[in-house]
Amino acid sequence: MKNMIRKLASAFCASIMLFTVSAPSVMAEDEEKFPSGIKQSEFEYEMTRLPNISEPNISDKNDSFDYTESGAVGVFRGDEILYTNYYGATDRANNKAVDSDSVFEWGSISKTLIWVSVMQLKEQGKIDLDRDVREYLPEGFFQHLSYDEPITMMNLMNHTAGWQESTYPIFATDKNELKPLGEALQDIEPAQAYPVGEVTAYSNYGAAVAGYIVECISGMSFADYVHKNIFEPLKMEHTSIAADRSDNRYVADKRSEMHSYQNYFYNCIDLGIIDKYCPIYPCGAATGTLSDLMTYAQALADKDAPLFQHKETQDEMFSGTLFYGDSDIPMWAHGFVITEYNVRTYGHSGATVSCQTNMAIDPESGIGVVAMVNEPDGNELLSKPFELVFGNLSPDKYGNADGNKSELNGYYLPQRSLKEGMGKINRYLQAVKGSNLGEVEGIGNGAYRIVQKSQMDGEESAMLIGKKRYSDGKTALSLPSCDYAEENFYLVKLMLLAMYMLTGIGGIYVLLISIKLKNHKRKAALAGSRMMTAGSAASLVSLIAILAVFVFFNNNDGLTDVQLTSLGIIQIICLAVCAVAFVSAVVNTMKAGDKKRILYIFSGVSNAICICAILYYQMYRFWNI
Template sequence: MFKKSLIVMLSALLLLTGSIPAFAAEQGSGGAGGATPSGIPLIGLEAFVDNYVKEYIGKQTVGASVVMVKDGQVVLSKGYGYADVEQQIPVTPDTVMEWGSISKLAVWASAMQLAEQGKLDLNQDVRKLLPENFLTKLAYDEPITMLNLMNHNAGFEEYMFDMAYQSPEKVRSLEEGLKLAQPAQIYRPGEVVAYSNYGNSLAAYIVERISGQPYHEYVQQHIFEPLGMKHSMAYSVVEDRPELLEHKAKGYFFAGPGSFNQGSWNYMSMYPNGGNNGTAEDLAKFAMAFMPAAGEQSPLFRKSGTLDTMLTRSHSAAEDMPGIAHGFWEYPGVHRTLGHGGNTIAFATNLMLVPEDRFAVVIMTNQAGESHIVHGLTKAVVGQRAKTEAAVLPDVSEVEGRFVAARRPGHGFMKLFPYLTMMKLEPQGADQLKVSLAGMSGSYQQVQPYLYEKTGGDSGLDAWPMLYAKVSEGKVEAVSVYTSDYLPLTPGRSMPVLLLSAALAGLAIVYFVIAPFVWLVQALLGKRKARRNRLAPRTANRKLTAGLTLTGTGLVVNNLVLALRMLSNNERAYAEVYPQIIVNIALTGLAALLIAALLLTLMKRRSPSVSPARNHWPAIVPMVMISILLAQLVFWEFYS
């Protein structure tokens, strides 16, 4: 018996030993079932992720939920950090978070379902599917198609108001939200990619009209239920689902190493573009639906061709530049990678899937703008495609310059803000480009003519792994990044014009901030010598000049407060800032009246013993300064 047992043990050992090299080879090559696309063995995946996130959790990132799937199976599902810092409640697989813009993928999947059924033509003018005169701010006669909406090139400006609220009471119906926050069309359809929340919600409204169901009910019935997504909802008012509300994480802002301030949840009338709530595991089920096994059908579609079409590229700035696949964004992974990121007021998320490997990664964090894990960990597991450097490359200096986002307001005072965060491109060596944006910078290497790949720098720019400069006759027409185009400055907004505008605005602001204190000091000190009294403006002049100065100060204070409010939280209803617009109009009217009265007074009263300039300068200076200030308010449309 002992001899027989020994033979069995030795045989088993030989078999095991023989299988080890094959298993190791499978792991090292990233073979099916063995590794992530970047080559991390699944057997060591949890340890790798644990080690990766420990550098950030509790220091730079408050909490994260990470799920990875391979070949239709969850290979990692784990929470890190806290869902509630104050109550020390950890993130778990049951933690509900906000999807952000990943929600858009449900809209595009819904549209593809209706197209499959013959109820929607992706190339049809969507105006035929909307109520009469629904879109009232179009500038071009060319049709806007569902494909335009999917490719974010319908031409809409970025309307900054009434997109998100901080309380559920302000949420209206989808139709009302679309009417309230309708943007103007500032580009010809198909010409410029400008990421559009409005366009996505408009597509969801079309789904609503075709299906005869509220959009969130359609998604629940045709997407979430078939996929078994029991812990998610396609709506922003999570209070409607108490069982989800109980597990929803609080959102936070980074306030310094190891310090986080609580933010608010996201409530939206145009909820389809970013209002979904749910667990990371549910989102992973959604991802798996786009990667069925060979010979199997996606539970989302009735025909295999529908999924194939959806995952096919529908737009790209250049052949080797990652583009758009019917609403999915391409990513330059080891293999073709598709996905979408998301941000709400206080959450940041990412979803990437690799159909060739049947691999997907879902990362959800309860922190505004988190990038270290959301983008960094994603890049670590999906990898990056091999560089294919060209033999002859154009000089990097050809693309040097400053560019403004195509995704920007075209009207109103918010049109100023994109010019405060312009993209700056400058040479950095023979084939390197330094990209600067909003306080971040990154190094990009030219790998093909005018095609650049990120090689280092701030993790916040990991959302833009590549950029492409479209050059014609030696001039850059557009710089395409992951989700939008950046355009050259127009003559009316060239750098000299912008610098002059900034200098004049700064001069006027400084004057009207200091002038009232100077007047106050003069009044308190009572320096009124006889000769000065004779040269000073008469009493009426002095009162009018003081009134004009205080009016200018009021305009400065009102608009500085307006700017600070928008910078601190740009997710506001227009009704919140409208009173300040009215104040601008009222103070401008008052300033016009005071200037007219001062001019009449100066024309009637002159001192013959002194030159007019010397006699009138105390009144002329504030008139000049307020004229400069008003010109800047008109230039940047601070009246609308």
């Protein structure tokens, strides 16, 4: 919702700018307008008004600076470059500013190289988008499938193959650990947690599988294929795609010099050179200059379709493949994300541990915008230029509401998450409360819009969501990134998690009391007191183990086999100890007098809570995830 407010604010600033006399170039009557309705000169003027744009500012400490946005932005129409600008620095300590030679990681924009490659092979009759992809892969490639339905290339493009997020890291710190693409994919295969074709759950793994299929069909590495069929024809000489960037020495050298930065309460924190490698590289390893990314985007927007033998193939690539509800409003087009501004755009955004990027094109006008920043948390350069060029989505674009107005009730969990395994807790911490989205208006066939009015000028803007029902009867909200499925009894499950944490923390108190009694050489006053202590200790150890899962995910974006197995075994042991302690508490409760019974009941309840939490949240499960 913050992005929506930002869009509204941007639109307001643009409208004020139309009447500003301090920008004389605005008055040029013959100047063409962007799809948003503003002129190029107005766009350029508005870009100078970004609040955190200035020259790199070096501090004596070299680790904290006044925050300035860092990155590069380009706008084009057809083969004409309308605007390029560079902001901030790649190394503030050594006063190295971002410039045309700087390289940035594409992140998930790299996936569009997969989809272009697939469409090229389709054009040649070498792949059928509706056939089971296992026909193109080595026999027995997948090991963790839960459903028998075929997985098609269209499922991979729409992110509906049913895979949850991978539990394993998708980045490596040592390039010497990189394996061939096929092996790397098998090493991190996630669980297939959803029925094929039913749930949208954005999947890096699924996209990388499509890249490996390109390898299997073409007989060359994905990197070699992309260079031969995309980079070289477009003369993109300053972009790499290989996991270790060994395919482009210029990019490798420039990337090794780039620092990343973070805005921390308006101080710019130097994060240093964060250089990691993506073993499943087709999904996010491309790295290059702004100029090369613009060249690529221009080719996609070119009606002559230079990347294909027939322009009809490009037209097909930009046709909708996944829609909001049962409407004809698309949100995916053969792997390209469709964003509804004042006009419909096609593109993708991307994020790595060091950079963020964004790319959007309007094939009708031939206008496109690209932005690349060396800030892992992103900045306004990733959104403001796009809003200024393409405008905001008008609530009236798709007609009047059908009269179906309502507020969403309940809580919704992101399906792009870990539904199975010891990371399951995380999805419950990312729940969206339906009522917080405000009033939704049906616009027909399962498509809805959320309208917000600017408090500054009353101008309205909208965002689209889809609504559908799964085979298990659950309602889900659809966005391009993933579905959000309604979760029954969410607050009860969240309360179980809270009580589990309190039980674990309470275990510290019980252990301290036990140690104190032992030091004073006092005999146990209760039968089974040792089991009570053991149960409290197990609850504490279980809590520490699950916190370790969060630490590993935050630091490494996943867990290794050793970490998974070790933590899973620890949870199984804790589960067993709590189970024995629970039985002991029940037995002693029936024997004890009234005064002591309350202690046994408390012990039994505490152990029961821990048992239920470990089982429901699958903290013990370290296999097939």
